[in-house]
Amino acid sequence: MYSQNISEEELKNKVANDFFHHKIFNHTRIIGKIDFCISYDDKSLFHQINFLWAEAKKGNTADLIESFVQLILTIGKERTFEENLPPIFLGAFDCEKIAFLEWHEIQGVFSQNDFNWNVAPSNHESKEFLQLYKDIQQNIESKKLQFDFSHDKSQLELFIKENFTLINKNLQKIQITKNNFVYVYQRWHxxxxxxxxxxxEAEKPDILESDFYLADLLSHDNSTKEIMQNLRILLERESYKINLERTPSGRLNFSEVSFNDNQKAHTTFWAIYERPPEEEYWDYILERRDLLVPQDIRERKGSFFTPQIWVNRAQEYLEKALGEDYQDEYYIWDCAAGTGNLLANLTNPRNIFASTLDKADIEILKERIRNGTNLLENHIFQFDFLNDTLFDKACNNHQESFDEECKYCQKSKLPANLIEILSDEQKRKKLIIFINPPYAEASSYGGNGKPLVANSTKTYEKYLSLVGGNAMNELFAQFFFRIYQEIDGCILAAFSKLKYLNSTNFITFRSAFQAKFLKGFICPAYTFDNVKGSFPIGFLIWDTSVKENNEKEK
Incomplete structure (x- = not known):
């Protein structure tokens, strides 16, 4: 039907004009490096509905199986299906013939964990190309639907008319994975x-948009309880249920949030995406909740995910500094734990404690325990390290006998066994404070309705006169100094900026912070998600039971 001598581009144009000329078809879309795309033309949709992704070859000698394999490698390399609706059909054609293959017939290929997709799809001699060809050749040959442009023209036109339609039962939804769940959140937002x-805005930071997104994402038939029972926000059919105690801001509780459009936008949006995601992604999505937290809240709460490469390196350095049995011989407390990724791969949950400012993170940590994370639920607790008291603190009227019923007496939020460790000088020497604290500065805030951060904490007020305002404007410095003063004798193993070692603003801090340096390494800040700047971040291990001047560590 078409000349063997026309170029591939001309062939694609002729096929589009001859067979996909109906007004519902958009054949001008360019999706990554896919040769030929046919979509439903409706700009009101959240996502284009794709009917066909195809590989085109000029001439009439193309092996269509090879063309399908090249197309599959192209899609797999770019993970095209993670940001676009997968098509109903994959296709391959040259100037004489065209073949179609239903997407679901090869969808499982993209789930292979041990396949190297990072190869040139056009290299038909690569090991990966030959392997994929061998694996799927028989399936494609038995399932493909092939038409000759000349001899089967009427049958091809009928096939397109009957199958390239919105009522096709094989229309696919977008699969949500660890690679695109943030992108989907942006669209949801x-x-x-x-x-x-x-x-x-009025409810920040107690309630965040991302909590509602997770409730939607980790649900089945509009019910989060089918999947996750302990998230802070739960989707229950036509509304969200919120399980909140009185919030830190003092606002009254409310337990249900509805939609202002009879759930129309919600229904339309989730008709495009498959939920819940595959179970293998659940723990990762919960662990990386920090990627969904707004920048200002992330900085305030210290929600900066520590890359796994540096988590592993830090644990190696702890072993070098404290011995290969440190996990059995020491207690470990991450008092800025977030969703707990710093504690990954630790093997002795009885000796591990995790606390964080955000209640939603606590609930995610507990949910992760149910999914196999190696922590104990009663060792996880909500705690504002820069404001809450470590021990029970009696008011002036109850100095002789602490009164738990008194609203002015402050009850410790720490587990009893952790309080016991903090109260014992010898056990404190066997406690590792293992943290990646927040890096926010007070100078970054104030004005325009933003909260003051570093200079509004009780730790700032308590130690300002000892260390000075320049150093205490840094949240990580407040963590360090409270640990040094109130958990004296512990091992401090922390990621942080290095200015406390060399900045003139920290001269007073260095004179007061007397500890022995054990081990450490430096890594670039840009390797940490959402940390701006080109400054170094250090992981340094200090023994606070040994008082040494650390000026030399500069």
């Missing part, structure tokens, strides 16, 4: 969030 009847 634009499309669904405005339909939720809640003033999110």
């Amino acid at each position: 634009e499309s669904v969030k405005p339909s939720i009847s809640l003033d999110f």
